[in-house]
Amino acid sequence: EYTVSKMKLSIAFFSLAVGSQAFVQKTAFNGKRSALFATVEEAPTMSRTKTKVPVFDEVCETTGVTLKRFMTEVAMLNPELQELTTLFGAIDTACKAISNLVKRSQLPSSSTLGYQGEVNVQGEDQKKLDVITNDLLKRALRFTGRLGVLASEEEDVPVSLTGDKEVIFDETEKYVCVFDPLDGSSNVDAGIPTGTIIGIYEHDENCEVDPNLVVEGSEEQAQCLVNTLQPGTNLVAAAYCLYSSSTFLVLTLGAGTYGFTLDENLGEFVLSHPDMKIPETSSIISLNEANTYMWDEPLQEVLTKWKNGKGRSGKTFSSRYIGSMVGDVHRTLLYGGVFGYPGDKKNPNGKLRLLYEGAPMSFIMEQAGGLSTTGTQRVMEIKPELVHQRVPILMGSKNDIQEIIDAYAAAAK
Numbered sequence: 001e002y003t004v005s006k007m008k009l010s011i012a013f014f015s016l017a018v019g020s021q022a023f024v025q026k027t028a029f030n031g032k033r034s035a036l037f038a039t040v041e042e043a044p045t046m047s048r049t050k051t052k053v054p055v056f057d058e059v060c061e062t063t064g065v066t067l068k069r070f071m072t073e074v075a076m077l078n079p080e081l082q083e084l085t086t087l088f089g090a091i092d093t094a095c096k097a098i099s100n101l102v103k104r105s106q107l108p109s110s111s112t113l114g115y116q117g118e119v120n121v122q123g124e125d126q127k128k129l130d131v132i133t134n135d136l137l138k139r140a141l142r143f144t145g146r147l148g149v150l151a152s153e154e155e156d157v158p159v160s161l162t163g164d165k166e167v168i169f170d171e172t173e174k175y176v177c178v179f180d181p182l183d184g185s186s187n188v189d190a191g192i193p194t195g196t197i198i199g200i201y202e203h204d205e206n207c208e209v210d211p212n213l214v215v216e217g218s219e220e221q222a223q224c225l226v227n228t229l230q231p232g233t234n235l236v237a238a239a240y241c242l243y244s245s246s247t248f249l250v251l252t253l254g255a256g257t258y259g260f261t262l263d264e265n266l267g268e269f270v271l272s273h274p275d276m277k278i279p280e281t282s283s284i285i286s287l288n289e290a291n292t293y294m295w296d297e298p299l300q301e302v303l304t305k306w307k308n309g310k311g312r313s314g315k316t317f318s319s320r321y322i323g324s325m326v327g328d329v330h331r332t333l334l335y336g337g338v339f340g341y342p343g344d345k346k347n348p349n350g351k352l353r354l355l356y357e358g359a360p361m362s363f364i365m366e367q368a369g370g371l372s373t374t375g376t377q378r379v380m381e382i383k384p385e386l387v388h389q390r391v392p393i394l395m396g397s398k399n400d401i402q403e404i405i406d407a408y409a410a411a412a413k
Helices: 067-077 079-104 128-142 185-190 219-225 289-294 297-307 325-335 354-367 398-412
Strands: 015-018 021-024 115-119 125-127 147-152 175-183 194-202 235-243 247-252 257-263 268-273 284-286 338-341 371-373 393-396
Touching (some): 067 268, 079 128, 079 175, 079 257, 194 354, 247 325, 284 297, 289 297, 325 354, 338 398, 354 371, 354 393, 393 398
Antiparallel strands (some): 015 021, 175 194, 194 235, 338 393, 371 393
16 A cells, blocks of 8 residues: 655744845744645545745745745655756756647647657547657656656657666655646647646555566556556646747646746746636636537536536636637636546546546646536546546536536436
8 A cells, every 4th residue: 555654844944035035934834824825624525744935025026936946845845855856957957848849830840740640549640749749747857866757648658767778766855747748739749738637646656566577568567667557646747838929837736726937038937826726616618618518427527517607606607718728727727616527428437537637737736716517426536447447527617517516416316
């Protein structure tokens, strides 16, 4: 069974003057809400002890709080997460590089548009950008020295980053990283927003591996050695990077959701959306409604009521759908709503992958006060049986998702 030792918490007090402003770190809430104070009420159940996040009551008006500074503060409050800050340094760099690739992809001189001429393990045609971004992320994460294994949408099986076919975890902290390097890549030629989704787990120390029995691509490598098949409740961190009007990086360490925006003049991700909270009730539907006739009856009934203004909220819902998960989820986090790709008669398990799309995005959504469900089960609690397993997903505003859950429960009686 996956277990994590109780976190050691340390307290650090310091102030660093920057011009006429200063960063001031506090460890307890003094009754006044800081603009950057995490307020996660009724936090969703996780397997890990809650991470402490920094508080900045005053922020330099010129540079703000950069991602690097944020993660440095996290490491000071949570010494056991020191190695995680190095991983986020690599993610920071990789997302900037991918952002540049996506922006330049429309130029005649670019060689990143079109198809690679191969298909991935899902049977999908691989875009050139899929392959390039997958390799870019692999290299960025590999050279941190903090990652043992990764699993990607573009890889047939989880990949060892130790350089050998025999993967042996040493006594230092190692992480398992799962990601979708370029979600929505099928739309990139049309300039539609795309994104990168990342989930980070700790490796299971109880998973004993006999290197003599492990060969590349074997069943043991995929299911035991690589430690990728963990439920979302075991996630240490999750993040997505959205490449759109600006480049956004949104992350959670299990203590709230934080959004950063790339300041291209500084070349740094700057904290722009501290302690993000999704509205509890909304009036926005973000689903592919062309498939409505194939969905479960409870979901169809709820949607019909919403469109007619007869749901619990009494609001008449409107539709906003991009078709790119990162873009749709980002808008849903900011404005509220319900995003999803439900199961249907054609795809009973939906189309989104549990390990590197469903679980990380559900972690982010829940930490912002939302919910994520299949209709009958919390997505975060599902333990993957396969690396590329698909799962039906409905996520978004708490009250609206609860209405869907209740409809499924009533239908089951």
